[in-house]
Amino acid sequence: MPGARSGGSGGDGSNSGSYSGDASGAVTVWEVVSLLGKLLGTVVALKVVLYLLRVCLAMAWKSGGASHSELIHNLRKNGIIKTDKVFEVMLATDRSHYAKCNPYMDSPQSIESLVFNSFS
Known part of the structure; x- marks a missing residue:
């Protein structure tokens, strides 16, 4: 039928969408572990930055006096x-x-x- 949409599948029967996961939409264990690793790395990096800021702000060289x-x-x-x-x-x-x-x-x-x- 002219003007009808094909529903997103190519002429060879393959799916032309960009998502490569399985059809059920389930998340794999590897994806969860990867996400948790990234989150943990981010948390650790933020803690290190906060620690360094706290140490630098508490450092000496700004406590001098006249006596x-x-x-x-x-x-x-x-x-x-x-x-x-x-x-x-x-x-x-x-x-x-x-x-x-x-x-x-x-x-x-x-x-x-x-x-x-x-x-x-």
Whole structure:
């Protein structure tokens, strides 16, 4: 009949649709495992990113102060110093005795030459 639709099958009897699954529409075990693997990988990647962001945001180098006391209190406030004992010891040990310049800047300081020079 002219103008009638063929129903999507080709002249050779094959299905011309793009879906290659079985005719019942059932999902295979492999497809489920593959999807779960992708989801698990995504969750792990997100957890790693969140962990790294939390670590980077909690890192030092933004807790400096104008004095030794202010530096130590800022380190504690920002979660770098977590225990009372460490807080007390850090508060009792002034960095200006060991750092050549900017002792209250919250950044790594070289103390090698000062320590070795004090023993010579």
